[in-house]
Amino acid sequence: MTNEDPVLNEFKKLVGQQMEPEVWDAGREHIKWFARAIGDQNPLWQDKAYAEKSRYKNIIAPPLFLIDAGLVKLVGRLVDMAPHKANINGGTEIEYFRPIEAGDTITTVPKLADVQEKKGKTGTLIFLVIEVTYTNQRGERVAILRNTFIRR
Secondary structure, eight states: OOOOOHHHHHHHHHBTOBOOOEEEEEOHHHHHHHHHHTTOOOHHHHOHHHHHHSTTSSOBOOGGGGSSTTTHHHHHHHHHHSTTOOEEEEEEEEEESSOOBTTEEEEEEEEEEEEEEEEETTEEEEEEEEEEEEEOTTSOEEEEEEEEEEEO
16 A cells, blocks of 8 residues: 555656647747846847847847746646645756747647655655747747746
8 A cells, every 4th residue: 555645646647748739929029028028128039120130130039938838738737636735936947949039930848747756844745847848830949948846
């Protein structure tokens, strides 16, 4: 007989399973609004004339532009599996391969990459590592995001 948490067992069953891809457009205005919202005045994100003279030849998105894309549905599903628990962001790593350009269509494919149980001073903690792969309309990998959530 095991004392393992049944919710932990359900999480473990999801490890490695890719969720349904989501597709979204990286429009120039969306990029500008995001840059303004985070207070980043870099003209590469906001000034078309400036960006056209750069090596990118187009407005590009700030690096953090993709941080929420692709996470929302999977995180929501995981939260639904164990409601009323505390969630802590344990950190985010992003591996970039190419910039997101205004006009790109981005496909995000999220999956639960790892689950670990650890004992803390105040009880059991479950570490969930979510991995999201971002690809543009040309099939080029843009980035991979890994986000660790800690659940009590």
